[in-house]
Amino acid sequence: MVDPWGYLARDMADEHAAIIQYLQHAWRVGEETGCALEEIARDEMRHLNWLAEAMAEAGQPVRLERSPVAQGEGGIADLLALDVAAEEGAVAAYREQILALGPEHPLTPLLERILADEEHHREEFRRLAEAAGEEAVAVGEPSEGAPWDGLAHEKYRRVLRYLQLAFTAADPALGREMEEQAQVQMRHLGWAGEEWTRSAGRAVIPPEEPPQAPTPAQLAQEALAMPPTAGELGRLMEIHDAFARRRIGALTSPWSVGSLKPK
Ligand SMILES: [Fe+2]
Numbered sequence: 001m002v003d004p005w006g007y008l009a010r011d012m013a014d015e016h017a018a019i020i021q022y023l024q025h026a027w028r029v030g031e032e033t034g035c036a037l038e039e040i041a042r043d044e045m046r047h048l049n050w051l052a053e054a055m056a057e058a059g060q061p062v063r064l065e066r067s068p069v070a071q072g073e074g075g076i077a078d079l080l081a082l083d084v085a086a087e088e089g090a091v092a093a094y095r096e097q098i099l100a101l102g103p104e105h106p107l108t109p110l111l112e113r114i115l116a117d118e119e120h121h122r123e124e125f126r127r128l129a130e131a132a133g134e135e136a137v138a139v140g141e142p143s144e145g146a147p148w149d150g151l152a153h154e155k156y157r158r159v160l161r162y163l164q165l166a167f168t169a170a171d172p173a174l175g176r177e178m179e180e181q182a183q184v185q186m187r188h189l190g191w192a193g194e195e196w197t198r199s200a201g202r203a204v205i206p207p208e209e210p211p212q213a214p215t216p217a218q219l220a221q222e223a224l225a226m227p228p229t230a231g232e233l234g235r236l237m238e239i240h241d242a243f244a245r246r247r248i249g250a251l252t253s254p255w256s257v258g259s260l261k262p263k
C-alpha cells in the first residue's frame with residue numbers, strides 16, 4: 001500500500017539528518033571543501049522546506065524528526081564517502097517513491113525536482129572525495145562542555161523551533177518571517193559550530209525532541225521570546241571578534257611577495 005505522506009515524513013527526517021551531517025563535516029573539513037558541503041546543506045534545507053510545505057498544505061502533521069547522522073573518522077575522503085553514501089540512499093529512496101506514486105501523482109514533480117538535486121550532490125561529493133586524497137581531519141572528542149557547544153545546541157533548538165513555526169503558521173507572512181529567523185539562527189549555528197570544531201576538533205549536535213506544533217497564542221509568545229538574549233548577544237560578539245582577529249591576522253601577516261616588500 002503506497003503511503004505518500006509516510007514517504008514525505010521519512011524524506012523530511014532524512015533531509016534533516018543530511019543538513020546536520022554535512023554541516024558537521026563542513027566544520028571539520030574547512031576551507032573550500034567545507035564551503036561546498038555547506039552549499040549542499042543549504043540545498044537540503046530547501047528540500048526540507050518544500051516537503052514540509054507540501055505536508056502542511058495537505059493538512060498533514062509536520063514534525064521535525066531526524067534520521068541517524070554519520071560522524072566519520074579518518075580523512076576528508078572518509079567523511080565524504082559517508083556523504084556520497086547518504087546521497088546514494090536519497091537517490092534510491094526518491095526513485096522508489098516516484099516509481100510507486102506514478103507520473104500522475106501530484107507529489108511526483110516535487111520528488112523529481114529533489115531527485116535531480118540529489119543526483120547532482122552525489123556526483124559533487126564523488127568529485128570532492130576523489131580530489132581530497134589522503135588528507136586527514138581533526139578528530140577531537142565530541143565533548144560536552146566545550147566552549148561553544150552550549151551556544152550551538154541553543155542555536156539548533158531555535159532553528160527547529162522557528163522552522164516548526166514556519167511550517168505550521170496559518171498566516172503566510174508570519175511563516176516567511178519565521179523562515180527568515182530560522183535562517184538567521186542557522187547562520188549563528190554555523191559560526192558556533194565552526195568555533196566549537198576549531199577548539200574541540202569535533203562538534204556533534206545531538207538530536208532534539210521535535211518541537212510540538214504551537215497554538216496561535218504560543219506562536220505569538222515564541223516570536224516575542226525568540227530575539228537573542230543579552231548573554232547570547234555577548235557570545236555572538238565573541239564569535240565576531242574571533243573571526244575579525246583571524247581576518248586581521250591574515251591581512252597583517254609579513255609580506256611574502258618580494259617586489260611588494262616595503263624597503
Ligand atoms: Fe535533499
Ligand SMILES: [Fe+2]
Nearest residue numbers: 087117118121
Ligand atoms: Fe542531497
